[in-house]
Amino acid sequence: MATQNWMRPALAYLFDHSETAELQQAVRNATALSTLRIALTEALSTGDQLNLPAGEKGDNLILALIALRLKFPRAEAEQKLELNLQLRDQA
Numbered sequence: 001m002a003t004q005n006w007m008r009p010a011l012a013y014l015f016d017h018s019e020t021a022e023l024q025q026a027v028r029n030a031t032a033l034s035t036l037r038i039a040l041t042e043a044l045s046t047g048d049q050l051n052l053p054a055g056e057k058g059d060n061l062i063l064a065l066i067a068l069r070l071k072f073p074r075a076e077a078e079q080k081l082e083l084n085l086q087l088r089d090q091a
Contacts, residue, residue: 006044006052007065011081013043014069023066037062 014023018036025032040062041052052058068077 007061007081007085008078009044010040010052010062011065011068011077013040014065015074015077017043018069020070023070027063027066033059033062036066 017039022032022036026036027033037052037058044052053061065081068080071077072080
């Protein structure tokens, strides 16, 4: 699904540029989540024009990516994201 293309680079960004404590804070605090959203938007806006969904839907998807980042090693998190995206495409 084209609207979900941002999720792969966003997950990579979380692994490459985010500390565990920062992500835990984003889960607990709306201001920290907003700050992370701004950083993701800036990081993903270079080149491909990938846009994060606005509002609660976008926040929920970012939180899902944070959960993958916090819970799993990178390769496993990427596999789980791919499976999720494939299932969404089939729906």
